[in-house]
Amino acid sequence: MDLLTYILFFGLALTLITWLSPARWQIWVILAGTVLFLALEAPVSLLILGLTTGSSYWIFRTSLSLTTATILILVQNITIFVLYKIGIGAALLSPVDRLIPLGLSYYSFRQIHYAIERYKGKVGPHNFGDYAAYMFFLPTILIGPINRFQPFLRNIYRRRWDANLFSEGLERILYGYAKIVIIGNFLLTNKLTAVVTALEGKNEWLATYLRVLNYTLNTYFQFAGYSDVAIGLALLLGFRVMENFNYPFLAPNINEFWNRWHISLSSWCRDYVYTPMASITRKPIIGIIMTMLVIGLWHEISLKYIIWGVYHGLGVAVWHLYNRSELSKRLQNSLPAYDYWAILLTFHFVLFSFVIVKEENWQAIVQTYRLLLGLA
Template sequence: MVWLTSFGLLFMAGTILLYWSVAAAWRPAVLSAAGAALVAHDGWSSLLAWSALVAWLAVLCGPRWQRAALVKNIGLAGLLLGFGLYQYAKAWHGMAAYLGFAFVSLKAWHMLAEHGEGASSQGRMPSSLAYLLFPATIAVGPVQRFDAFRLELMRARWASQDASRALERMLYGYCKVVLLANYLLARNLNALQGFTGDPWCETYLGLVAYGLDLYWQFSGYCDIAIGFAALLGIRVPENFRFPFAARSLPDFWRRWHITVSEWCRDFVFRPVLARSHQYLLASLCGMMVLGLWHELSPRYLLWGAFHGLGLGIAHLWSKHAPFAAKLRDYKAWRITCWWLTLQFVIVSFAFTSTDSLADAVGQIRILAGF
C-alpha cells in the first residue's frame, strides 16, 4: 500500500501544503492532479484505464442530452461491461489490480445514476473530477456520495483542532496496519500455526486470524484515508464501526465496509425488493453482486449467496417468529446472537481466504466435522 512508503508520506504532506496554499477555486484542480499522480505512480496501464473511464463519464455527463434517460442507461451499461471485463481479466488472466479502480467504478455509478448529464452547464466538472480522483480515498475508500463531497469541498476550512484529531486518526490507522496486522499477527501469532495439531482448531484459528488481518488492514487504511481527508478539510463517512460486536447479520453489514454495503443496498437490494417484494431474493442479489464486485469467481459468488441467505433467514426470524422480540430483552439471548453472528462471519471467511472453491469447501467440511 502506497501510504506505508516514503513516497506516500511525502505525497500526503506535499498535497496538504499545496492544497491550502492555493485559492479555494483552485483546490479541486489540486485534488484532481494529486489523484492523477497517484494513478500514474501505479503504472501506465492503470492510468490508461482511469483515463478511459473519466473520458466516458465526461462524454455522458458533461453536455445536456435530449434523451437523458437513454444516455444514462447506455452509460451504466458501458460502465458495467467495462468493469466486468476488468474483473474477468483480473480473475482469469492474472492481470494486476489497478489502483482504486473498483472503488471509482462505484463512484462513477453514483455520478451516472444520480446526477446524469449537464455537468458543464451547471459548473460541476471541476468538483466531479476531484470527486473521482480524490487522493485520500482513491485506494481503499470510503466511497462518498458526490453531493456530500461537493458540500465538504465548498466549506473546507483549516482548523488546528480538526487537524490534531485527523493526525490522531491516522496514527490509529498506522498502528492497526503496522503493529497489529503486520507485526503481532503476521510475525507472532501466525508462527503458532500447527501448535494444536488438531485439524478443526487449526482451520478455525486460521479463519479467525484471516478475519482479524482483514479487519485491521482494511479499517487501518480507512482510518488513514479519513485522517488524510480531514487534513484537507473534507469529512468522509465511516467504513467500519466495530463489526465483530454485531448482534445480528444485518447489524454486521451496517458496521462492516459500510459505504460499499450502502451502495449495494441502494442500487441492488432496494430496486430488486421494490419489483419482486421478496426480501430473500433481494438479499441474495445484493450480496452476490457485492461478492462479484470483489472478485469474478465462483467462491466469491458463493460467499455472497451465503451471506444473502443468512440475511434472508435473519429477516424472516425477526419479522415472523412470535417470540423473537421478547427474546431480545434477555442478556443471555443477546450474547447468544452475538456469538452466532460471529461464527457465521468466521465460517464465511472460508470462501474468501482460500485460492479455490475446492479449498473453501474443504475448510467448511473440516469445520462441519467431516
C-alpha cells in the first residue's frame, strides 16, 4: 500500500473512532492515534517528537528567563534539524537509513514557532495536553501545513460535530487525491513524459522545456494534493488548519508567488526570519535574502538550494525595487495586457528556478539552461 492510501485509511479509521468517543476524550484519541501511527511507521521520529515536545514545553516552566528558554529551544530544534538535514543525525542512529525522520521538518518548525510566540507573549492560557495535541496531530504531521498553535488551540475548544465541515473535509480529500493521482501521476508523469520522450531528438528545446514544465507542475500538484488530503483529514476531525497553496502560478509577481506557494512555510519565515532580521539590521534586503535562504535550506542543506534561495531572494528584492520605480508605473500604463505578461514572467522565473532543483549535478543544470536559452 502506498503512503497516501495508508495515511488515508489510517486517518479515516481514526476519524471514526474519534467521533464515537466521548467528547472530552476525543483530543486524546487523536493524540493516541498519532503515537500509534508513528510507532508503526517511524519510531525514531516518535522518540524525537516525544522528547522535544516535552522539553520545548517544560523548559518554560523552569526558572530560566524567557529569553534563555526560547534560545535553548531554538538551539535544540535547529541542531536536530541541521544534523539530520546534513545526514549526521541519521548516521548516528543507523548507518543505512539516511532519510530524515518522518515529519521532522514540520514539527521542528512548529516547536520553534511555539517558543517564539511564547516569548512574544502571544500564546493564550493552555496546558501541556493542548500543546501535546498540537504536536501530535496526525493530519499535519507528515507533510504540513506548518499550522500555528493559536488557531489550533482555539479549535480544541471550539470543536463540535459539524456535518458541513465533515463533508468539506471529504471533498478536500477527493480534490487532493485527484491532484495527486489524475493530474500528477497520470497526466503529467505518464502522458506528458511520453510526449517529452517522443520529442527527444526531434525538438530538443521543446522537449527540455516540457521536461522542466512537467517537473514544476508535478511538484505543485503532488504537494498541493498532499496538502489537500492533510487539510481534509483535519476537517474530518473537526479542525480547520491553514491553507498551504493559493493558485501560486497565477501570481503576478514573485513576491506574491511566495504569498501563495507553501504559505505555511513562507509565512513562518516571514514572521521568524524576515521580521527579526529586518528589525535588527533595519535593512529589508538582508531580511529578504535570509528568508529565501532559510526556505531553500529547509528543503535540503546543499549548495544547490543555497543558490536556489539566493535566486528567489534576489528576485523578490528586485521586484520591490521595481515596484517602487517609475518604470513600473509607466509599464503598467502603457503595456497592453500587462497583468498577463506579469503572470507569464513570474511563472517562468519560478520554472527556471526548478532547473536548479531538478537536475542531478551542475553540468546537467548548465546544459539545461543552455538548451532552454537556445545556446546549445
